[in-house]
Amino acid sequence: MEENNYNINKKLIFLAKSEIRLKILTELKEKPQTLNEIVKKTNITYSSVSSNLNKLEFNKHVIKDNKTYELTPMTKIYINHLIEFKKSMDIIKNFNNFWNKHNIDYINNESIENINDLYESKLIETNPTDIYKTHNTVKNQLIDSKSLKAILPYVHPEYPKLLEQILINDGNIELILNKTIYKGLLGNIDKKTKHDSIKKGNLNVHILNKDLNIYLAICDDTMNLGLFKNDGSYDQNRILSSKNKKSLNWANELFETIKIEAI
Amino acid sequence: MTSAKTKEQLNMEFKGVKYILTSSMRTKLLISLYDNSKNLDEIRNNLKKPSATILHGLKELEEVNLVKKNQKYYELTSNGYILTTNMIKLIDNWYSIDKNKIFWDSHDLTGIPESLLNKLYLLKDSQYITSTTKDLSNAFNYYINLISEVKNLNIILPIYSEKHLKYIIQFLKDEKLKHVNFVINEKILRTIKKNEFLNKNLIKSNKVTIKETENDLKLFLTISESFMSLSLFFKDGYYDDSQILVDKSIDGKKWSQALFNTLNNGDENK
Numbered sequence: 001m002e003e004n005n006y007n008i009n010k011k012l013i014f015l016a017k018s019e020i021r022l023k024i025l026t027e028l029k030e031k032p033q034t035l036n037e038i039v040k041k042t043n044i045t046y047s048s049v050s051s052n053l054n055k056l057e058f059n060k061h062v063i064k065d066n067k068t069y070e071l072t073p074m075t076k077i078y079i080n081h082l083i084e085f086k087k088s089m090d091i092i093k094n095f096n097n098f099w100n101k102h103n104i105d106y107i108n109n110e111s112i113e114n115i116n117d118l119y120e121s122k123l124i125e126t127n128p129t130d131i132y133k134t135h136n137t138v139k140n141q142l143i144d145s146k147s148l149k150a151i152l153p154y155v156h157p158e159y160p161k162l163l164e165q166i167l168i169n170d171g172n173i174e175l176i177l178n179k180t181i182y183k184g185l186l187g188n189i190d191k192k193t194k195h196d197s198i199k200k201g202n203l204n205v206h207i208l209n210k211d212l213n214i215y216l217a218i219c220d221d222t223m224n225l226g227l228f229k230n231d232g233s234y235d236q237n238r239i240l241s242s243k244n245k246k247s248l249n250w251a252n253e254l255f256e257t258i259k260i261e262a263i
Numbered sequence: 264m265t266s267a268k269t270k271e272q273l274n275m276e277f278k279g280v281k282y283i284l285t286s287s288m289r290t291k292l293l294i295s296l297y298d299n300s301k302n303l304d305e306i307r308n309n310l311k312k313p314s315a316t317i318l319h320g321l322k323e324l325e326e327v328n329l330v331k332k333n334q335k336y337y338e339l340t341s342n343g344y345i346l347t348t349n350m351i352k353l354i355d356n357w358y359s360i361d362k363n364k365i366f367w368d369s370h371d372l373t374g375i376p377e378s379l380l381n382k383l384y385l386l387k388d389s390q391y392i393t394s395t396t397k398d399l400s401n402a403f404n405y406y407i408n409l410i411s412e413v414k415n416l417n418i419i420l421p422i423y424s425e426k427h428l429k430y431i432i433q434f435l436k437d438e439k440l441k442h443v444n445f446v447i448n449e450k451i452l453r454t455i456k457k458n459e460f461l462n463k464n465l466i467k468s469n470k471v472t473i474k475e476t477e478n479d480l481k482l483f484l485t486i487s488e489s490f491m492s493l494s495l496f497f498k499d500g501y502y503d504d505s506q507i508l509v510d511k512s513i514d515g516k517k518w519s520q521a522l523f524n525t526l527n528n529g530d531e532n533k
Contacts, residue, residue, distance in 0.1 A: 009357055016284040019273040020265070043269040073372040073380065074364065080381050081356050082280070088349035089279040092342050100328060104341045112348045 014059065015082060020044055021052050022082075025071070028062060029079050032070035087116045095123050098238055102227040106214040108257050117250035118225075121242035134239045138217055138224050145219035146171040149255050152181055153215055154234055160188035167197045174204040176259055182207050208262050215239070216255060223251035282327075283350065288312070288320040293339065293347040296330065300338035359387030366391045366508055370495035374421075374481025376525055385518040389510035402507045406485075406492060409509065410434065413487035416443045417523050421480035422502050423454045425461070432464045435471075445473045446527050448480050474527060484522060491519035 015021065023042050027033060035053060039046050053069055056062045061075040071079060092099060095118075104112070126133045135156055142148065142162040152159070152175060163185070166173055177185065182205065186194060197203035215226030215234065225240045242248070283289060295301065295309045306317055321337055324330040329343035339347060360367070360383045372380060394401040407430050410416060416431070434440035447455070452475055456462045465471055483494040483502075493508045510519070 009354070009361065012354075012357055013285050016281050019270075019277040019281060022277045022280065023273055043266065044273075045265045048265055074360075074367055076377075077360060077380050077383060078357065080377075081353055085284075085349055085353040086277070086280045089283075089346060092345055093279065096342070099341045099345065102341055104344065109348060112345055113352050115345055115349065 025079050028071050032068045034067045101230050111254045117246040120244040121240045126237045141219040141222050149174045149218040151176045151216040155184040164189045167193050176206045178208045218251050292320050296339050297347045300336040302335045356384035359384035371498045385514040388512040391508045394505040414441045417486040419446045419484040423451050443471050486519050
């Protein structure tokens with residue numbers, strides 16, 4: 001492999017090596033500040049902030065104007081990339097139960113590179129007093145939603161009625177699923193509603209011969225992502241759910257990519 | 264001393280970043296396992312490091328759940344895969360920006376919106392052309408050469424320069440160049456209009472559209488169907504006509520078009 005291309009840059013190491021430095025840089029990224037302001041905000045001692053600022057100034061990462069320290073434009077860019085990376089690590093950590101021991105093969109690389117778009121998502125997990133929490137979360141969205149884009153690896157008995165209602169309300173549904181799921185789901189929707197909707201272009205179904213080990217349901221303003229466990233079973237106990245615009249775009253991109261790859 | 268509590272908080276906040284990025288062994292192991300799972304022999308061949316070092320690193324990564332061992336093969340966990348994808352993205356971006364660092368470092372970048380500065384990595388294929396003491400107009404000649412062969416131009420023009428504009432008029436007359444679309448600051452535009460030749464052949468030409476802006480433009484950007492070029496001002500406010508950054512890649516075009524659109528619409532998100 002082109003090992004040399006991936007040697008971590010010395011400057012990157014310098015910036016990442018000290019937690020105190022990283023904290024100061026993160027603060028200055030928000031806005032230019034004086035030494036005292038940084039001390040107050042971070043609770044790091046005066047001498048420590050001061051010596052680190054000197055080092056940063058010496059290496060041309062910050063400039064001092066009067067008493068205010070500011071990131072140099074290039075360092076600002078570097079720090080932004082570093083913070084993006086940190087965010088991706090936070091996403092792994094914050095949703096550890098969701099990713100850990102689960103299959104992410106169906107999430108393409110571009111979507112993984114953009115994983116930060118999911119930063120403001122919520123991890124919804126069932127618990128002993130509310131074992132249907134994940135299902136009910138999606139169900140409530142479906143009741144209110146005018147549209148649905150979904151990749152469904154299983155059928156919940158309530159799905160046919162929920163989807164039928166969207167169609168009766170003249171809503172739009174696009175589905176990616178395999179034959180078995182197709183029969184179980186659309187076989188239980190009123191025939192006339194189904195045919196009328198297909199005619200009107202309100203119901204689009206892409207049927208696959210293989211299994212898709214991922215769950216994705218995009219309603220009007222919420223997206224939900226579910227994963228399979230490494231043992232091959234679907235994990236019904238957790239979904240990642242978000243109303244955030246970036247997350248919705250992320251989910252739509254993923255849906256379209258899987259559609260293209262699968263068909 | 265910074266209090267133990269503050270230290271602990273900082274530790275929690277940045278531990279992961281520091282842990283991964285400051286050990287070349289750990290980063291190399293993750294990258295080595297990124298394409299496919301490997302056994303110890305394969306990793307050793309790949310990294311050319313002693314087994315003990317590699318095993319130590321692998322054990323550490325197993326402990327933080329980034330790597331798992333399956334039979335005799337080591338592979339990334341899903342956490343490890345997400346992390347490594349984004350780590351490679353970080354290193355790639357960093358490397359791409361560093362390539363033209365001298366150009367970026369020596370100029371005033373305040374005219375470029377932050378959202379686009381963060382995407383400087385898209386310009387990884389660009390090169391900068393510099394005038395030398397032997398050939399003072401090397402950058403200028405290179406530029407004229409570039410625009411002599413294209414059909415359409417989108418230009419952000421922050422300076423009044425007769426010699427640039429006269430060439431453009433010439434190319435329009437030759438009918439090789441079909442259309443030019445300018446974004447010009449009102450002060451510069453007023454100066455151009457005062458020059459009768461330029462006013463008649465450029466401003467009033469039906470092959471030229473002009474968008475006047477109140478914004479103080481701090482970059483000279485040219486986009487055609489085949490290239491984009493960028494010149495900037497020095498930090499002391501003087502225009503630098505000795506250096507020009509040129510990019511002919513799709514990514515370069517994407518970046519420059521986004522920059523043009525931002526300045527053209529006047530909604531600089533600063």
